[in-house]
Amino acid sequence: MYKKRLIHFKPIIVLGSALFLWLLLPFVVKSFLKTSFYEFQAPVSLASSYVRDLQDFWSARTKSKNDLFEAGQSLARLNAAYQLAALENQSLEDEISRLENLLQLPSRPEYQYEVARVVERDFNAWWQRITIRKGRDYGIPVGAPVVFIGGVVGRVREVHAYTSVVDIISSNHLRLAVVIEGDNRPLSYRGGGSTSFAQPVGIAEFIPVDIQVSETENRPVLITSGMGGVYPAGLRVGEIRRLRQGAGGMFYDGEVELDKRLASITEVAVMILIPPEQ
Structure with a gap:
């Protein structure tokens, strides 16, 4: 009868023993095991990410030529806007550098x-x-x-x-x-x-x-x-x-x-x- 009752508590005893042993481990060992486990399972997440990118690629291949033409036009407009913004940004950076040199101010972090x-x-x-x-x-x-x-x-x-x-x-x-x-x-x-x-x-x-x-x-x-x-x-x-x-x-x-x-x-x-x- 006693052994049958003990069997019911066996999972709890095993779990408690495992937690106790984990607490006794040095911090260096815990850090090593944590890092090793993460690096072991990281390729799974990376693989799923690359698979999603591949799915997006092939779904884009199924689009019609009209859709691709419209997307290309939108990208061309965005590129033109970004080129203008980049020129404005460069002129502003040049002006900031000139003022920093004129006023002998420390340079901003890059x-x-x-x-x-x-x-x-x-x-x-x-x-x-x-x-x-x-x-x-x-x-x-x-x-x-x-x-x-x-x-x-x-x-x-x-x-x-x-x-x-x-x-x-x-x-x-x-x-x-x-x-x-x-x-x-x-x-x-x-x-x-x-x-x-x-x-x-x-x-x-x-x-x-x-x-x-x-x-x-x-x-x-x-x-x-x-x-x-x-x-x-x-x-x-x-x-x-x-x-x-x-x-x-x-x-x-x-x-x-x-x-x-x-x-x-x-x-x-x-x-x-x-x-x-x-």
């Missing part, structure tokens, strides 16, 4: 943009992150800012041999130094997490009480301030859509609406800081 495809997304109550298809093989550093056409995506959290994990700006683990566009008073931003079937949001803190928010139009836009040395100034974060009284009563907290494209993003750019010339 970045190399490493474009990477998104392998998988992990959006739930615990994690708000994506995995990209570049890692140590492309020199991706931990802590590097990640952007896309709509502004800030997040920050590199982990770097592996061929992939990197990025915490996106809706993650509770991420904080940014921000300002309201057109206002230089410093604010703090943190990810607000996400619930199932809801759009990810962020929280802006220490908003001055003279800031007003409209529910429909002319909402304040948050941009990075450049403080902290991670993100350059001027990158778009989101729009403040609602205010509430802060904990201390002297400032507001604001709910920040993030770019909706973050949930379906397929390609990002990692900003790698270029060391200044000695």
Whole structure:
């Protein structure tokens, strides 16, 4: 009778023993096992990503010539617009360099943009992150800012041999130094997490009480301030859509609406800081 009762508790005893042995392992061994397991299963995610790209390629091959002609015209218009924007950007950079030399100001940090495809997304109550298809093989550093056409995506959290994990700006683990566009008073931003079937949001803190928010139009836009040395100034974060009284009563907290494209993003750019010339 006693043995039969013991059999029912056998899975619990085995699990408890395994957890106890795991706790006794040194930290170095745990880190090695974690990294080894990730690198072992990483090729599966990479293979599925390449298969999706192949599917997209063959689905594009099935389109009619008229569709391809219209797509080519759209790309030609976009290329022309980007060429004009590049010329304007170059002229602005030249003017900035001239003013820096004239006023003897320190040069701004320069970045190399490493474009990477998104392998998988992990959006739930615990994690708000994506995995990209570049890692140590492309020199991706931990802590590097990640952007896309709509502004800030997040920050590199982990770097592996061929992939990197990025915490996106809706993650509770991420904080940014921000300002309201057109206002230089410093604010703090943190990810607000996400619930199932809801759009990810962020929280802006220490908003001055003279800031007003409209529910429909002319909402304040948050941009990075450049403080902290991670993100350059001027990158778009989101729009403040609602205010509430802060904990201390002297400032507001604001709910920040993030770019909706973050949930379906397929390609990002990692900003790698270029060391200044000695």
